[in-house]
Amino acid sequence: MLEQVLIAVYLIVALLLIGFVLIQQGKGADMGASFGAGGSNTVFGSSGSGNFMTKTTAVLATCFFVISLLLGTIAANKNEKVDEFDNLEMPAVEIPVDSEIPNVTTELPAASDVPAPTVTEEETKEEDVPN
Incomplete structure (x- = not known):
């Protein structure tokens, strides 16, 4: 149970961390603010969003x-x-082996019981004739 809760919190923290890193402005963005382009940063106060975003990113990373x-x-x-x-x-x-299984053995015929193949005179004449 605790593992599932930690995984859900882990995913939420990871997505928030990615979002806060992408929202932050780079160091070079302060240069434009000194020439009058930084009027939109007044939502977070006179210091801009730098302190809020930096601290939130650090807490989320921890x-x-x-x-x-x-x-x-x-x-x-x-x-x-x-x-x-x-x-x-x-x-x-x-597992006990069932002893009632019949012992089936097949007896092979002996070599003397097998008749020899017979060769006819016509077969021998055909083999001797060269083509």
Whole structure:
């Protein structure tokens, strides 16, 4: 249960972190603000959005790494399913063999019982004639 909650929070924090990083302005954007182009930054106060965005990004990044470590610890401490081959303490159950099964053996004929192939005179004449 805790693992599913942490994964959901982890995904939300990751998406928020990506969004805040993409929204932030670069360092070169302050140059345009000094020439009068920075009038839209007054929503966050006179200092602009720099402090708010930077602090929020730092908090989200810290949460992201802490949740990553927690999920890694939970995954490492999970009990793995034991392979049945490794547990050889209990003997295998022996299934009794039904003794009423007939013993079927086939007797092969002896070599003297098999008749030799017969060759006719016509076959020998055809083989001796070269083509």
